[in-house]
Amino acid sequence: MNYACINGEFCNTDNAMIGIQDMALQRGYGMFDFFKVMGRQPVFLDDHLERFWESARLLRLPLPVSREELTKQIYQLIEMNQWVDAGIRMTLTAGYAPDGYSIHEPNLLMSGQSVQLPDTLSEKGIRLFSYAHQRQLPLIKSIDYLMAVWIQDEVKKAGADEVLYHQGGWISECPRANIFLVTAAGVLVTPGEQVLQGITRKKILEVAEKVTSVETRPVHLNEFKTAREAFITSTTKLLTPVAVVDGIPVGTGGPGELSRVLFDEYSKLLPA
16 A cells, blocks of 8 residues: 555545645646655755745745654655655645635645666766747746646657757756756856756755866857766756757767766765
8 A cells, every 4th residue: 555645644645635626736836846765764855845845935835834744744654655765746736726816725745656766877868859948937846847748749759858948049957857068178067047956956066066167157058069978967867968969969978977976976975
């Protein structure tokens, strides 16, 4: 049996539900966060909770629970499901608005499943397809993935694995990952504005500052043409090299020297 948690109440995942009048369904108004569990321990939980609270503040959703109580519920959920390695998703909606339009009392949902995340650096780079788009309220981890899902046919037609958003050639992020590249001069750069502040991104920047020059600044698509290497980061993808952007090879097409160093340093931050 798999358990979920709805507004502090634990139940069988098959029976976990909220009503059809919830604003997440009616208006797509809601947010979430996702973190991994390794060896029964939530990874970077404080960082994820900090972002969850900040997303709620920006989305003007009052959280119906304290951080301490939510932490207890997380550990209880892990124990009830006997998860060793897993992924847990926390979702906060705007609740049941009487007028179908105003923020009411939010619903807080938690669910997850056992998952085995990669523990080695992929030797095969992914292919990115650029598309002009800017996510709404990009600092919020919103449940709105309308464009990300809609664009999948175009991604497949382009022979790519994932889309990379940009505006006028200035890149921002992938729908589920942040983007980095290493310039010809060996500087690690990543966009700093209008992007989700990824937790893996944060950790990579922390370890990178100890081993190389780092710049958080506007990054243009043209820079991939001369980049030594590039990679994306996320909770589930960890650090994944980029081989091609819009059909143009990036570096050697696989993990570069800095990617390997950063992956190793990041791995040291994870539970054994």
